[in-house]
Amino acid sequence: MAISRSMRRRRGGFGSKARNMIAVCMGGVLLFCSGEAVAEHMLEGIQRRNLNGTARSIQPEIKDAVATCTLKAEAAAPTAVELSAESLKLSEKSLTATLKCVGEQIATIPEHLDAKVCDPSQKVTGENDSCKIEQSQENGKEVTLRELLGATREINWTKRVDTPGEKTGSTQTWSLDLQASDLPRSGKAFFVGCKTAKPQGRDSSNTEVSICKVPVTVEARASFVGENNVVTCAYGKDSNPRPLEVEISADNDALTIDCGTDGSLKPTNYTEEFCVTDNSQLESCTTKKFSEILRTFLPSWWVSDSQNGSAKLTIPESGFPEEQQQFRLGCIPKKTTESPQASLSVNTEKKRALKHWCKYFELQCHCDR
DSSP, rough: OOEEEOOOTTTTTOOSOOOOOOOOOOOOSSOOOOHHHHHHHHHHHHHHHSSSSEEEEEEEEEEETTEEEEOOSOOOOOOOOOOOOOOEBBBTTEEEEEEEEESSSSEEETTTTTTTTTTTEEEEETTTTTTSHHHHHOOOEEEOHHHHHHSSOOOOEEOOOOOOOOTTTTEEEEEEOOOGGGGOSSSSEEOOOOOEEETTTTTTGGOOEEEEEEEEOOOOOOEEEEEEEEEEESSTTSSOSSSOOOOOTTTTTTEHHHHHOOOESSSSSTTTTOTTTTTTOOGGOOEEEEEGOOTTTTTGGGHHHHHHHHTEEEEGGEEEOOOOOOEEEHHHHHHSSEEEEEEEEEEEEESSSOOOOOOOEGGGOOOOO
């Protein structure tokens, strides 16, 4: 996130006590494409695994945000558990997903789908974890969607009424409804699914289990400007498609830059330094002292919230310069596995106009595939 500030004095005096700042969020694709790449890696990993017992892989049919798993009853030779090459995709344009499990003696993956999902990036060794599929080395950790997405509310799959069928057995239907505010700052992936439950009282080693695993990817949200000039930066491949605009005046002279726990503010010494506006590379930008453009600048104008990854700058009325100035700060993702960089450029002027935008730079793409 890069912040460019511009300040200028009107001919013949200030004329107005209004003060301005222009903030700019610049996004570029740093690495692979958010959660989808994680899901693809998950698929490849599972496809390399072999089962030691009798478990049958069932490929889900995915169409229009609906994944259907038909658990066949007839016997089949043991095969490796594999995931479908497709996945359910959730994004700002598609916030609903549906899982249909068709067959007899249906059990969900994870067991308590109404409360948790499976995170493949976290491995567990316990045999009782319901994200660990029978006789498969592939597994994930049971997590809540609130935890995985970094949401502010509880998010759960909801089970609809079972529908009996004459030939295919019963059908369990589960739906997931997100809100735009639930979307993460960087892409996430998880899996759910269904399988045939083991009959009670039998030796599990002699029981064949049909398994259908459904990968789900959640695209990152877009960077945006909220109330009170709070700039929230995100790091998905489509998080920063075009400039955003923010207006600051003497009555609203504060700017909050929220990088979140996924990102960090650059330059590191942002309470004293900024990036010059002719250098878009935040990690290697040329820096200057704030005191060079704001004669009365004090580091105490910044208030940082390191726990939540945000910082707030408040310029007092007497602190604005007589001439237009610019500076840039930025939010960049902490992990190299996340997608783009978000940057914020801020212009501070002595008139009523503060603009903030997040710009997408394809030239900043450094894809590791």
